[in-house]
Amino acid sequence: MNTLSSAPFCSLLDRLFAEADAATSPAIRAFTSEERAALTTSKTQYLDLYAQLKDLWLPVSRETGELLYMLVRATGARTIVEFGTSFGISTLFIAAALRDNGGGRVISSEFEMSKIERAQQNLEDAGLADLVEIRAGDAMETLRQDLPESIDLLLLDGAKALYADIFELVAPKLRTGALVLADDAEMCPEYLSLIRTTKDRYLSLPFAGDIELSVKLG
Template structure:
């Protein structure tokens, strides 16, 4: 038995995933009206991400169930005590990571979300999960919120915000990643620069794709 599979967390995650399964970006008129080309452009844009994700503020946009379990397993298996997350949304991935911290004996998870309404939802979900004491949610653009006051050593980094910013967020955290630290990037296919960096033989990472669009990388010493 783990925190992840015990009450109240197991039923809470089931409910959150079921609610997420019932939503789609295509239910947002301004998104549904976009051409495929415009959607791709905004997903890859380093300047229009606030507008784009602002249109999706009422959608959870979670990691998959498989990725959630992967996050828990990696954080638990490496004995993580310090975790940084880019992109909180409704807190589903945050809950998986915080559950691992709880089962590791405690720690600190710093996560950043620019949409205030999502921050409130995430806080409520973390309270319901009994994990809020392990998590610091920073509201605002992660290029600023994650540029200050990070732990000296980071055991795991999750990238799940604006895809085009993955290289810039990695820049902010990279010198704090300990050897063997994991970096997980969701929907990484939208950031070719990021993939080229972590897959490069000279990039300082060992990296491979997982579950279609997740890139799992390990920081080398």
């Protein structure tokens, strides 16, 4: 038996993915082309732009969620940091894998309070809330301090323009062999350039079209 294929996880995930698919946002349709570009490139407007998209779930795909579950199980990971909780779909996959590994801790980060409340509820409904700490506020501040001494996996899935900055904050705590999974990585040229040019310390590959998967070599 595993959490991924058991109740209540299965039916909860089906319901949440359906809800995510159905969610709409009048704000995104009203965005100018400059605002659309700023969503992935601006290091100053991200709080305002993402706040306008608070009704959108923007989750990882089911395949990426299952890949996260696999990676956490296969590596026996116990300590995970996540940039970008939203309504908690990726967090659910990670926490399910931690449960099946025998325990652990996810530190996730989200600044939109309404999303945090719903993510917390989803984690409670799945019986996984005890494994997760959601840090409220800008991850550029909340992930700057009080990180565990040794981190097994980092998921980058918040504002695209900040992937490189968040990676730099967390990197000193990544253990040798730690994985970094960056979702929608093709939107993050600064991060891709950074992770792919540190060949002595990271091996990094594009994966499944929209993921960059990297391992810390030492």
